[in-house]
Amino acid sequence: MAEEKNKCLFCGIVDGSVPSLKVYEGKNVVGVLSIKPATKGHVLIIPKNHQAYLHTLDPESLFEVMSAIRSVTLLLSQTFNPEGFNVINNMGPGAGQKLPHVCFEVIPRYKGDGVKVEIPQGEFKEQELMKVQEQVLTTSKTNTIKTLKAIKEGKVKASPEVKAEAEKALAQLEQAENPVKTAKKQYSTKLENILDKEE
Ligand SMILES: [Zn+2]
Numbered sequence: 001m002a003e004e005k006n007k008c009l010f011c012g013i014v015d016g017s018v019p020s021l022k023v024y025e026g027k028n029v030v031g032v033l034s035i036k037p038a039t040k041g042h043v044l045i046i047p048k049n050h051q052a053y054l055h056t057l058d059p060e061s062l063f064e065v066m067s068a069i070r071s072v073t074l075l076l077s078q079t080f081n082p083e084g085f086n087v088i089n090n091m092g093p094g095a096g097q098k099l100p101h102v103c104f105e106v107i108p109r110y111k112g113d114g115v116k117v118e119i120p121q122g123e124f125k126e127q128e129l130m131k132v133q134e135q136v137l138t139t140s141k142t143n144t145i146k147t148l149k150a151i152k153e154g155k156v157k158a159s160p161e162v163k164a165e166a167e168k169a170l171a172q173l174e175q176a177e178n179p180v181k182t183a184k185k186q187y188s189t190k191l192e193n194i195l196d197k198e199e
Contacts (some may be wrong), residue, residue, distance in 0.1 A: 010101040014048045023075070028066045039113045042194040045069055045104040052100035053091050065104060072106050082108035086117050088168070104116045145173055 012018030013032055023043060024031030034042040045068050047061040073085050085143065086107045090097040109115060150156045151166035159165065 003032040006051055008099060008101050010044075010046045010099055010103060013046060024068055026064050026068055026071050028064045029171050031068055031072050031106075038105075038107050038115050039082075039110055041073050041080050041082070043076070043106045045072060045106060047102050050101055052097070052102065054089070054102060057102055065102070069104055069106060076108050078108065080108055082109075082110050084109040086115070090116070141173065145170065148173070 013020045014030055020030075020032040022030055022032050022184070023044070028044060028048050030048065031043050031045050034044050037176070045065055047065050049055060049058060049061045051057040051061075057065075069087055076082065078084070086105075086109060088105045088107065089103065097182060107115060148166045148170040151158050151163055153171060154163075
């Protein structure tokens with residue numbers, strides 16, 4: 001772990017062993033100018049905690065990262081008056097993440113800056129989308145049941161009130177026939193309305 005940390009460029013920026021041009025510093029986050037800026041004012045927002053992913057970062061740092069993005073975009077707006085911003089985070093090597101340390105790129109956008117952020121628009125397939133929703137909600141349900149069971153069994157410390165609440169919620173969740181069904185019905189009705197309006 002220590003060795004990995006020594007190799008991380010962002011950890012070096014955080015501890016000052018790698019020189020950087022800081023424009024923001026908070027308790028858990030720094031904001032530095034990109035040394036290869038896509039546009040004028042391109043800033044990297046880096047949490048001090050060495051974590052590769054948003055879902056492994058501690059909540060306090062995560063909150064501060066979002067807060068830093070807000071402050072930095074405001075600062076850059078006031079300083080350079082760009083036409084907009086792209087805020088980009090790559091998670092995992094498959095998504096283009098180069099270092100296993102969370103980073104948000106704040107890129108101010110100007111007319112004719114040549115920056116391209118393109119997300120392809122796939123085909124609309126309702127049944128497939130519903131299947132995806134079901135899969136995600138099933139994972140969510142499984143996770144929730146696991147957490148509630150841990151509370152019920154005393155593996156997670158909780159007050160008697162919380163424990164009672166957890167037991168109640170667990171019973172409801174285990175009895176619930178299919179929480180996905182209701183969501184699906186609501187979605188279909190709403191979607192019909194949207195499609196009607198679009199015609
Ligand atoms: Zn690091």
